[in-house]
Amino acid sequence: MTILVTGSRGRVARTLLGLLHAQGHPLRAGSSDPGALDPPGGIPAVRCVLDDPGTFGPALEGVRSVFLYAGRSTGAATAFAEAAAAAGVRHIVLLSSSAVLEPGGADNLLAGHHAAVEAALSRGPVPATFLRPGDFAGNALRWARSIAATDTVRLPYPEAHTLPLHEDDLAEAAAAVLTAPEGHPAPAYTLSGPQSLTFREQADLIGEGRGRPVRVETVDPAEWKAASGIPAPYADALLDHWRAHDGTPLTPAAPLVDHPRTFSLWAAANAASFA
Structure with a gap:
């Protein structure tokens, strides 16, 4: 096949x-x-x-x-x-x-x-x-240049929650469905990481992974948008998404893989990107 x-x-x-x-x-x-x-x-x-x-x-x-x-x-x-x-x-x-x-x-x-x-x-x-x-753990790499240069990440909604999904877990889920579709009869599966984390908590885990703390500075959404380099309609959509989950923990989806990988594991494996 x-x-x-x-x-x-x-x-x-x-x-x-x-x-x-x-x-x-x-x-x-x-x-x-x-x-x-x-x-x-x-x-x-x-x-x-x-x-x-x-x-x-x-x-x-x-x-x-x-x-x-x-x-x-x-x-x-x-x-x-x-x-x-x-x-x-x-x-x-x-x-x-x-x-x-x-x-x-x-x-x-x-x-x-x-x-x-x-x-x-x-x-x-x-x-x-x-x-x-949903959100990938690897999305945090967009902070890498700022953290490596200044030990700081600037965020419009540092208390916004996400469920960062390790990309390897997504690959394992895809492999399971591709090779045994009869064992996965649902038409769709929602995938997420195992834990709801704020951006601030993710920054803290990146700091632990690289052995040096990361400071989080809150910036005005308009300031973040202007500096992001993201086309305005997409930047607005992201800001709306983060605002909707500001301070509100999320419920993880039922995993398709055994022992889904944590963001802490991802941060440790990618520490060199933030050094």
């Missing part, structure tokens, strides 16, 4: 390829730039771009399961599902987002493209499972 893993330059997909390769599954790595890939064990790499249906046929030939990273592409999701069905694909696992579950998710800039791809696959001819992670 050949498994196509798209978005293979990303951390989750690279980890997933390693897991599936270690389990002995025939694999194919898909990317918009296959020449830039270095997949383990000589896994063949192919060009596969959701916005370019001309790449679907060669990428899907002989494939039975697909890990689909749709990015912000939505228009060709229906065409991809139809091409997958024609190639004999039996199951698609989509990397989506838990943001689709929030009120107005389909119209939310952070979730709208995920909701659109989910809808297209739901109408399509190939059974699909949606993995809906």
